[in-house]
Amino acid sequence: MNLFSIALRNLQRRKARMAFLVIGLLIGVATVVSLFSMSASMREDAQHKMENFGANILVTPTRNDLALNYGGMVLGGVTTQTSDLIEADLVNLDTIPNARNIAMVAPKIIGVAVVADTKVLIMGVDPKVEFRLKRWWTLDGDAINSQQDVVVGSQVAKTFNLSVGGAIDVDQKTYRVAGIIQPTGSQDDDLILVSLPVAQTMLGKEGKLSFVEVAALCGDCPVDDMVKQISAALPVAQVSAIQQVVKSRLHALEQFETFSLAVSIIVLFIGSMVVFVTMMGSVNERCHEIGIFRALGFRKHHIIRLIMTEAVMVSLIAGLCGYLIGIAAATALLPWVADDHAHVLLDPALAIGSVLLAIVIGAVATIYPALHASRLDPADALRNL
């Protein structure tokens, strides 16, 4: 018989009260776990997208121009100097310190060609890379498999009434329409894609490139550093990081995390109040019992330890159950707030942290009831002595 066994026996007897305490804390812990799990998964998902979907570094020729467009209205530009990139220089990318972080290099050349007396934007690409890089493209038909194949944007197909397998004359040369990109709502809808060598020949720019998109794995690499490294490797190029989309998504995530923190604090505060009120009620209900303990020689700190032990035991159960329920809730809710492939991460630190959080909250909320119990006058508690 010791304080732990007395506390355990009391909890076993007062199952309903214990369940109420556990639920009070459990809801708080489960809320924290589910919100933090979801935000961690969403952050992981955002990073995953950043790493695997689309370019995040753009390499363009050095230029001194001022763009004159805003909100989709193109008014022209003032270009003072333009030069093309040299395709052969791309091997320099393999020499940068963070070369292992480069996932894909997608060289491109763009120019204007004529189709049925209409000027059309044509883009030469490396088909093996381009269609992996633009994973949001949905293609009817096939990708470019030969130098006779083209893939056209949806607007081009509509304008020239093209279908998959049909023919198109570009600059008086006939090509097969291998595939049509479904509407993207972007400039891709107005493009004709051909293989890079074909476009270079067509535009008279053999061995030259208009720009290069680079996909870098950024889970463990600083993009800004890579931009500097690529700038050094390609001195004639202008290198910039495409961070706007990622940053806006991360900003939204930060807002979600702030919201999660606020909700967690409120729910945990309510949980701690539930513990406080329940433990106070329990102490008041057990005045007589505490008086017996004191009469039998329990010191004040024995009473404090007895009450605190009960609170810690309840909190431990609430922490464990809260973590499991929180993970289950996050798993159920995540598909509603993130893409299908996002999954809840089982983080041991979160598991340990949630249990410790429950114990700390339970213990802190019980300090006053425990002190109150220890200060009960044994003579008052045992009125009938």
Added chain:
Amino acid sequence: MAFIELDQLSKSYATDAGQVTALSETVLQVEEGSFLGVMGPSGSGKSTLLTLLGGLAEPTSGRMLIDDIDVYALGDEKRADFRREYIGFVFQAYNLIPYLTAIENVMLPLAVTRFSAVRQAELATGALNRVGLGHRIDHLPNQLSGGEQERVAIARALVNHPPLILADEPTGSLDSVTSTEIMNLFTQLNRDGQTIIMVTHNTGIEHYFNRIVELKDGAIATDTTLKSEPVAAVG
């Protein structure tokens, strides 16, 4: 020197009606091995005297020595230790902890000592055997009769061999047969050298005591020595 010495011990309570003196400048000596009965009408100060003897309430004035220890000069925590080591309580309503079995209730005073679990169980079993309840050690209080609960309460008071047992109306809620059994048990303990102070209304058990103090209006009205030696058990 007497085992217990009350020196001008007083206790007053503040009430809405003003200050009420429950015990007034009481002087009393109790020798070791006594079986003292404290009697008197309701409101005479019996319970206050027992509370003060148990170290459970601060006197308004005066001094109390038990085994030459000035009990109320001790701090609150030291007084808790004193209660655990010196006093065994037998409460009026048994005051067993309802969610603990008989043996666990008896082990309670040992729960905050350094005795191992095995030693605690040995001592508690010994105490329960001594009160004739060795066969019901695993029963909860609500599975025991009133007399059995009283025996568990006595075993709990005895388990750590305190020099003094304070009993408050131990026969108050028992039938006459069970009351006799319980009083015989106390008598046997007294014959074994145990000092016992018992508060009671029950004049039918006066003959068990070797001394009776009668209180009236918070003061000792009579102090009668019945027997000089511990009494023999009455069958």
